Amino acid sequence: MIAVLTRDLRLAIRAGGGFGLGLAFFLLVAVLVPLGVGPEPATLARIAPGILWVGALLACLLTLDRIFALDFEDGSLDLLATAPIPMEGTVAMKALAHWLVTGLPLTLVSPVLALLMNLPAQGYPWLLASLLLGTPALSMIGTFGAALTVGVKRGGLLLSLIVLPLYVPTLIFGAEAVKRGAQGMEATVPLLLMAGITFGAGALLPFAAAAAIRVNLR
Amino acid sequence: MSIWEYANPKKFMQTSAWALPWVSGAAAVCLVTGLVWGFFFTPDDFRQGSTVKIIYLHVPAAMMAINAWVMMLVTSLIWIVRRHHVSALAAKAAAPVGLTFTLIALVTGALWGQPMWGTWWAWDPRLTSFLILGLFYLGYIALWAAVDNPDTAADLTGVLCIVGSVFAVLSRYAVNFWNQGLHQGASLSMDAEENVADVFWVPLVVCIVGFILLFVALVLARTRTEIRARRLAALVARERMA
Numbered sequence: 001m002i003a004v005l006t007r008d009l010r011l012a013i014r015a016g017g018g019f020g021l022g023l024a025f026f027l028l029v030a031v032l033v034p035l036g037v038g039p040e041p042a043t044l045a046r047i048a049p050g051i052l053w054v055g056a057l058l059a060c061l062l063t064l065d066r067i068f069a070l071d072f073e074d075g076s077l078d079l080l081a082t083a084p085i086p087m088e089g090t091v092a093m094k095a096l097a098h099w100l101v102t103g104l105p106l107t108l109v110s111p112v113l114a115l116l117m118n119l120p121a122q123g124y125p126w127l128l129a130s131l132l133l134g135t136p137a138l139s140m141i142g143t144f145g146a147a148l149t150v151g152v153k154r155g156g157l158l159l160s161l162i163v164l165p166l167y168v169p170t171l172i173f174g175a176e177a178v179k180r181g182a183q184g185m186e187a188t189v190p191l192l193l194m195a196g197i198t199f200g201a202g203a204l205l206p207f208a209a210a211a212a213i214r215v216n217l218r
Numbered sequence: 219m220s221i222w223e224y225a226n227p228k229k230f231m232q233t234s235a236w237a238l239p240w241v242s243g244a245a246a247v248c249l250v251t252g253l254v255w256g257f258f259f260t261p262d263d264f265r266q267g268s269t270v271k272i273i274y275l276h277v278p279a280a281m282m283a284i285n286a287w288v289m290m291l292v293t294s295l296i297w298i299v300r301r302h303h304v305s306a307l308a309a310k311a312a313a314p315v316g317l318t319f320t321l322i323a324l325v326t327g328a329l330w331g332q333p334m335w336g337t338w339w340a341w342d343p344r345l346t347s348f349l350i351l352g353l354f355y356l357g358y359i360a361l362w363a364a365v366d367n368p369d370t371a372a373d374l375t376g377v378l379c380i381v382g383s384v385f386a387v388l389s390r391y392a393v394n395f396w397n398q399g400l401h402q403g404a405s406l407s408m409d410a411e412e413n414v415a416d417v418f419w420v421p422l423v424v425c426i427v428g429f430i431l432l433f434v435a436l437v438l439a440r441t442r443t444e445i446r447a448r449r450l451a452a453l454v455a456r457e458r459m460a
């Protein structure tokens with residue numbers, strides 16, 4: 001399983017530029033929104049939690065189709081399926097690799113973008129905590145969506161259509177946690193609920209995703 | 219005599235051919251009775267005026283939009299566990315019907331909301347979760363359309379339906395948490411303190427029964443079509459091989 005993980009990480013970093021793409025997209029969103037809605041600090045501070053979360057979500061979505069598509073095309077997914085580790089393990093590792101190259105860097109740069117969006121100071125810890133706890137769920141749900149659509153030619157749009165409704169609870173809880181934190185309110189409840197989604201998704205979705213992969217390889 | 223006999227397409231076609239006219243007829247009778255009764259023979263509400271009559275379309279459509287997804291969940295589970303093709307095709311057939319009911323509920327809700335709340339749309343938990351339910355239907359239908367091999371498509375959409383059900387419920391409670399809205403609470407249940415008055419309740423129940431029957435009739439007809447389409451595809455494939 002470690003080998004699958006390191007292989008995916010190496011591929012993501014060395015080949016194809018998937019690594020920086022999500023980050024660059026996140027940055028673009030944070031730059032474009034103030035240009036669109038105007039530079040008033042109060043407005044920006046109010047919409048910052050939502051915009052940062054939507055940006056993270058879209059950046060995550062953008063890189064999803066790479067999780068399985070290339071492996072499916074060159075046949076290495078078949079090899080992984082016949083490998084001694086169970087498909088569930090492979091899928092979980094792929095989700096983890098996706099998170100390490102998108103979710104984690106997004107979380108790390110988010111304070112800088114929050115600065116651009118004029119997020120109030122007390123919101124920063126909540127932003128970091130919510131992204132750290134929430135982006136693994138985005139990666140795992142996205143891996144499930146990618147597993148469903150891996151056999152579909154040009155499935156990018158279909159993937160978005162399937163995955164976005166599944167992202168709704170995570171988005172609501174994540175943005176709510178940051179919003180409450182930024183207003184100085186207690187924000188542990190949405191944070192805990194979101195952590196529940198993350199761990200639930202991590203525990204159950206690999207089985208669904210692995211089932212979808214097996215169907216697609218049949 | 220067990221329900222699994224209907225997993226045989228031939229048996230299903232025979233029985234549904236017999237049942238379809240009866241179910242459709244009963245649906246038509248209930249809907250005409252309920253709607254005419256509701257629209258023309260009930261008093262206007264003392265606060266809402268005649269707009270209250272939208273309830274006869276709005277509530278049954280909304281109920282069936284949710285129930286259609288539940289039916290798809292059950293048939294998808296049956297397909298995944300027991301591999302009965304009729305079951306998978308019934309789930310496929312129900313999805314566009316469910317989507318239509320969702321749209322009816324949203325549109326009638328907007329028409330009702332405009333005079334009553336002064337807005338077509340509010341980010342109310344019920345409204346939002348219905349919009350999300352509509353998106354789930356769209357994704358489900360799109361996945362059916364995108365995959366060529368029918369068995370693969372049935373498997374993938376089945377998995378999506380199961381996972382989607384969990385997330386649909388999650389979304390429902392997440393939006394509840396997110397925003398308290400304008401929409402009124404449940405007012406039809408048997409044990410509630412405050413319910414819709416009987417004058418409105420009886421025709422409403424007739425309409426609900428009508429919508430249930432309409433749903434059954436539409437799903438039966440569409441499943442029959444799917445089975446025929448499948449048979450046709452098999453015939454064409456055989457012809458090509460010969």
